[in-house]
Amino acid sequence: MHWLVILRFIGLLAVFIAAAMLPPLVVSFIYETMDFYAILISIAVSLGVGVMLTALTAGEKGASINHRDGAAIVTFGWMWAGLIGVMPYLLYGAMPSFVDAYFESISGFSTTGASIIRDVEALPVGILLWRSMTQWLGGMGIIVLSIAILPFIGVGGMQLYRAETPSPVVDKLKPRISETARVLWKVYLLFTLSEIVLLAFGGMDILDAVNHSLCTIPTGGFSTRNLSIAYYDNAYFDSVIIFFMLLAGINFSLHYRFLKGNTGAFTRDPECRIYLIVVGCLIGLVALDLYGSVFESFWRSLRAAAFQVASIITTTGFATEDFDRWPSLSKLILLGCMFIGGMAGSTGGGMKVMRIVLLVKHAFQELFRIAHPHAVSAVKLGGKPVPGDVMSSIWGFSILYFLLFIVCTLAMCMVGLDMTSAFSSVAASIGNIGPGLGLVGPTLNYMDVPALGKWILIFCMLVGRLEVYTVLVLLTPEFWKK
Amino acid sequence: MKILIVGAGEVGFYIAKRLSEEKHDVILIDKEASKIKRVNENLDVKALLGQGTSPRLLQEAGIVGADMLVAVTDSDEVNLVACMIARKLNPVMTKVARVRNDEYLDPNLFDRELLGLDHIISPEHVLVRTILDLIEVPGASEVVEFVQGRVKLIGLNVSKYSALRGTPLSSFQNLKSNFLVGAVVRGGRLFIPRGQDTIRQGDLVYLVAKAEEVSNVLADVFKVSQEPVARVLIVGAGQAGTELAKLLEKKKIAVKLFEKNPEKCSRLAEMLEKTVVINGDGTDQELLLEENIGEMDLVVALTEDEENNVFVSLLAKALGAKRTITRISKIGYLPIVLTLGIDPVVNTRLSAVRAILQNIRKGRVISVAPLKGEHAEAIEAEALETSDIVNVPLSRVGFPKGAILATVVRGEEVIIPKGDTVVVPGDRLIMLALRDALPRLEKLLTVKLEYF
Numbered sequence: 042m043h044w045l046v047i048l049r050f051i052g053l054l055a056v057f058i059a060a061a062m063l064p065p066l067v068v069s070f071i072y073e074t075m076d077f078y079a080i081l082i083s084i085a086v087s088l089g090v091g092v093m094l095t096a097l098t099a100g101e102k103g104a105s106i107n108h109r110d111g112a113a114i115v116t117f118g119w120m121w122a123g124l125i126g127v128m129p130y131l132l133y134g135a136m137p138s139f140v141d142a143y144f145e146s147i148s149g150f151s152t153t154g155a156s157i158i159r160d161v162e163a164l165p166v167g168i169l170l171w172r173s174m175t176q177w178l179g180g181m182g183i184i185v186l187s188i189a190i191l192p193f194i195g196v197g198g199m200q201l202y203r204a205e206t207p208s209p210v211v212d213k214l215k216p217r218i219s220e221t222a223r224v225l226w227k228v229y230l231l232f233t234l235s236e237i238v239l240l241a242f243g244g245m246d247i248l249d250a251v252n253h254s255l256c257t258i259p260t261g262g263f264s265t266r267n268l269s270i271a272y273y274d275n276a277y278f279d280s281v282i283i284f285f286m287l288l289a290g291i292n293f294s295l296h297y298r299f300l301k302g303n304t305g306a307f308t309r310d311p312e313c314r315i316y317l318i319v320v321g322c323l324i325g326l327v328a329l330d331l332y333g334s335v336f337e338s339f340w341r342s343l344r345a346a347a348f349q350v351a352s353i354i355t356t357t358g359f360a361t362e363d364f365d366r367w368p369s370l371s372k373l374i375l376l377g378c379m380f381i382g383g384m385a386g387s388t389g390g391g392m393k394v395m396r397i398v399l400l401v402k403h404a405f406q407e408l409f410r411i412a413h414p415h416a417v418s419a420v421k422l423g424g425k426p427v428p429g430d431v432m433s434s435i436w437g438f439s440i441l442y443f444l445l446f447i448v449c450t451l452a453m454c455m456v457g458l459d460m461t462s463a464f465s466s467v468a469a470s471i472g473n474i475g476p477g478l479g480l481v482g483p484t485l486n487y488m489d490v491p492a493l494g495k496w497i498l499i500f501c502m503l504v505g506r507l508e509v510y511t512v513l514v515l516l517t518p519e520f521w522k523k
Numbered sequence: 524m525k526i527l528i529v530g531a532g533e534v535g536f537y538i539a540k541r542l543s544e545e546k547h548d549v550i551l552i553d554k555e556a557s558k559i560k561r562v563n564e565n566l567d568v569k570a571l572l573g574q575g576t577s578p579r580l581l582q583e584a585g586i587v588g589a590d591m592l593v594a595v596t597d598s599d600e601v602n603l604v605a606c607m608i609a610r611k612l613n614p615v616m617t618k619v620a621r622v623r624n625d626e627y628l629d630p631n632l633f634d635r636e637l638l639g640l641d642h643i644i645s646p647e648h649v650l651v652r653t654i655l656d657l658i659e660v661p662g663a664s665e666v667v668e669f670v671q672g673r674v675k676l677i678g679l680n681v682s683k684y685s686a687l688r689g690t691p692l693s694s695f696q697n698l699k700s701n702f703l704v705g706a707v708v709r710g711g712r713l714f715i716p717r718g719q720d721t722i723r724q725g726d727l728v729y730l731v732a733k734a735e736e737v738s739n740v741l742a743d744v745f746k747v748s749q750e751p752v753a754r755v756l757i758v759g760a761g762q763a764g765t766e767l768a769k770l771l772e773k774k775k776i777a778v779k780l781f782e783k784n785p786e787k788c789s790r791l792a793e794m795l796e797k798t799v800v801i802n803g804d805g806t807d808q809e810l811l812l813e814e815n816i817g818e819m820d821l822v823v824a825l826t827e828d829e830e831n832n833v834f835v836s837l838l839a840k841a842l843g844a845k846r847t848i849t850r851i852s853k854i855g856y857l858p859i860v861l862t863l864g865i866d867p868v869v870n871t872r873l874s875a876v877r878a879i880l881q882n883i884r885k886g887r888v889i890s891v892a893p894l895k896g897e898h899a900e901a902i903e904a905e906a907l908e909t910s911d912i913v914n915v916p917l918s919r920v921g922f923p924k925g926a927i928l929a930t931v932v933r934g935e936e937v938i939i940p941k942g943d944t945v946v947v948p949g950d951r952l953i954m955l956a957l958r959d960a961l962p963r964l965e966k967l968l969t970v971k972l973e974y975f
Contacts, residue, residue: 198567199563199567213569213570215548215569216525216543216549216550217543217567220548428556
């Protein structure tokens with residue numbers, strides 16, 4: 042383990058995050074809100090710490106990073122980012138305790154969008170923008186961003202990229218990893234700007250439009266309104282947000298290819314086809330379930346179903362309806378969506394469509410092999426065989442994911458939550474969705490979860506965002522052996 | 524530059540590593556998943572799984588916008604077909620292929636136009652050439668020729684008899700300036716010496732001299748015996764071994780050739796005239812003694828099995844052979860093998876790397892040779908009218924730190940440069956440079972730095 046290299050990275054990260062606090066600072070200056078000094082001090086402190094750390098470890102410039110360093114840098118980097126993100130909240134006094142502020146901060150960076158704030162609208166604009174900013178940084182990944190910006194030691198960048206990217210296989214769009222990261226961030230930025238324009242065009246307040254866009258593209262789900270998107274009750278806003286949520290749930294490599302002029306990028310990708318079909322079917326099912334039982338109008342049912350399915354399957358977590366009051370079938374479908382998540386390489390959380398498709402294919406292949414014991418076959422995706430090590434890594438991922446889900450649900454019950462709240466809060470945290478059911482339903486928030494429960498959920502959010510392995514490997518003794 | 528490499532074997536991997544470290548965009552193609560995995564884990568390049576001869580894959584790899592294609596798979600046929608396809612898809616790109624089989628290179632068979640090749644790397648040929656150079660310069664561990672063989676770069680271990688030992692370079696260089704010490708490797712580190720530096724026993728020095736003066740310099744200054752080689756034993760009658768035997772025969776050198784395969788031996792016996800072909804294993808001690816190994820001036824271990832080659836050389840040294848030359852394929856083995864004392868080592872892969880680097884260096888670079896593995900390079904280039912190096916005394920040229928101008932060749936003249944030497948356009952320059960200094964050296968050779 043190269044501790045100095047890790048420290049150096051932590052320092053650089055602090056500088057980045059300080060830079061990301063500048064827009065909130067400017068906004069709070071323009072609107073003359075009370076949070077100006079809180080943000081200013083936060084910037085000064087993180088910049089100071091960052092510059093000091095990088096200066097102290099200047100000798101490590103260009104040092105190489107191995108697999109282990111990659112996992113350690115990414116995990117500690119995220120924990121550290123959360124810690125810096127806490128500063129504006131605590132200095133302004135937006136949160137009553139450290140654990141609440143850290144919960145909000147990690148929920149932001151991990152793009153979960155679970156909030157402990159009861160009255161969001163009472164907070165000043167600077168703090169709110171910072172809150173959205175954490176999601177935006179976390180969506181494409183703070184480490185990927187640093188790879189894109191820093192003239193990076195190539196191979197080391199690859200290790201970091203792999204540890205952070207939400208995909209079982211790394212898709213290099215460009216020969217160099219820093220180029221790949223830069224290209225993805227450009228697409229990300231383009232989407233965010235387009236959404237801002239479309240929302241503002243529809244009449245949304247410009248700051249709200251910015252905040253909501255910063256939280257849609259990373260599939261985050263923080264809102265500047267207590268009622269989330271339901272506040273607007275506007276079909277145009279709903280459809281714009283549905284569109285961008287679904288877009289954010291698609292692999293960004295495909296977006297890049299599409300924008301580069303490959304018009305068949307989406308339809309030719311097998312994972313994308315399945316993703317679109319699944320989303321379509323689930324929307325239809327929920328709409329039929331809601332029609333008559335919750336809403337009188339079919340269009341109203343369809344709109345609510347489309348928004349909620351898109352919001353949960355892409356793991357955004359915006360709400361237009363209190364789906365906790367919906368019939369069981371719809372609730373269960375939404376719960377299922379929490380596990381599916383977006384596509385590999387998207388900003389969505391969950392287990393990812395690709396993993397689920399491959400698991401199902403693998404299971405069917407076993408059936409096939411029982412029927413034809415001597416047949417030679419391979420699991421294929423889009424006509425290409427999936428290597429055995431990728432397959433076993435997916436199995437390992439899924440088992441760990443469920444194990445973690447079960448253990449943490451038990452733990453949440455132990456700290457005093459009822460069953461529905463316990464498992465939905467854990468599912469919503471591991472999957473980086475945000476709102477769950479029961480106590481943590483879309484109209485309520487996580488404030489009433491006991492402190493210990495909040496720590497458990499913080500852990501779940503980090504593990505979920507960093508795709509299980511990166512964090513869990515740090516907990517194994519093997520990792521620390523010399 | 525954007526460079527496509529077909530074949531992620533030892534050569535492909537090594538070239539990809541070098542080029543990506545020099546900030547080129549590299550895309551590697553190989554049909555083996557395990558090789559792709561190794562690349563993905565170790566290098567910052569894009570690796571694609573599939574056949575290098577698939578036009579669809581080449582297009583996916585971005586051949587249209589690429590500057591260069593390097594085909595270095597183990598199969599000549601794949602390399603040639605990849606280049607032919609590349610020629611169709613992107614006629615302007617530079618195409619380099621590794622071709623082992625001589626017959627393909629016959630100009631009557633294919634002309635280069637058809638194959639679309641700009642440069643052919645024939646590792647076995649280069650290997651034999653390198654061995655001959657080493658034989659011609661007894662005592663050298665490395666020999667690189669420049670300007671059609673008129674200038675030689677010699678790598679040499681300084682023995683305790685050397686007159687140079689312990690004296691500052693400046694006194695020597697002024698006294699006798701028919702050679703120049705361009706680089707010194709001491710304790711595993713390579714540096715470009717200055718006037719006040721002294722040479723110690725055990726150093727590996729790289730010196731540049733006129734071809735005809737090399738043996739004088741080695742004999743007088745370094746006290747290396749320049750007795751010509753008369754008896755050579757070659758182990759392994761592969762393509763390189765056979766070719767070497769043939770060439771040595773012509774030079775009236777007595778050759779013994781060991782080969783394990785009896786059928787091959789009888790074929791060799793028919794083909795070769797004076798060479799003694801021996802059917803047997805080069806690691807068979809009894810057999811080696813029987814064939815008077817102790818009397819041999821040189822043992823060349825050229826089998827396909829590199830571990831075997833190392834063993835043959837160690838054994839030959841132990842049994843009294845004067846010198847050995849060992850063929851090694853894995854570039855990663857080089858540092859370890861050098862510590863075994865069986866210098867010199869030859870490597871087919873490094874020669875391939877050399878040819879490719881030549882095409883990538885900017886300016887009018889004629890030849891490039893990596894020194895000491897990869898820490899430094901010797902470069903032969905033409906002095907351009909526009910470059911900053913011409914028409915001013917060298918003492919006023921801002922030569923980058925870690926680089927040295929070793930020789931200037933002007934027409935018939937070979938000049939060992941001093942501070943007052945003036946380079947004129949058209950001169951051939953031979954330079955040595957540490958890797959860090961390469962970008963600045965390239966700049967110096969190409970454009971005038973007007974804002975400096």
